[in-house]
Amino acid sequence: MDYEDTIKTWVLLTCDGSGMPVAHHLQLEGKEVIVGHVQDKDELRNGDKEKPEDKEKRLQEFEGIVKKYPADKLVKALRKVKNKDDYFIFCDRNNLWYYSEQLLKYGLTNGIFNTTADFDLEKESEEAMNFVEEHYTDIQIIPHQKVKTVEEARKLVEES
Secondary structure (H helix, E strand, O other): OHHHHHOOEEEEEEEOOOHHHHHHHEEEOOOOEEEEEEEOOOOHEEEEEEEHHHHHHHHHHOOOOOOOOEEEHHHOOOOOOHHHHHHEEEEHHHHHHHHHHHHHHOOOOEEEOOOOOHHEEEEEEEEHHHHHHOOOOOOOOOOOOOOOOOOHHHHHHHHH
């Protein structure tokens, strides 16, 4: 028996829908899949804001293809599951750290969980590159230069 066969329920948490193709594929394989979709970016506790028209479009992702639940309600419900090892949690982006960290506290440990440290590394490119250099010695860091304006970036590209 494969590890994958021991998982009874696959859970995807998403804001932008990037993991929904995975959820759909798992459903096509006959797996039980629950998708928690962030309804409002304020839930993420990271200062992201979105225009109403962007929110409406984002919430329509995979509508009618996968059944979706509000992420905050799903996370609260997962706190009460008894057989935590039956669940595999997939948080598809680092901005879901708020929910990931809650799920880990609830004892759900099978899956891909993002932390505030992961999210911070994503925002701090210098720290992220230092992390990569330290832990992934086979990867070559590409030289980069910070720019403040589009014009400055355009000039840099033209010169290179």
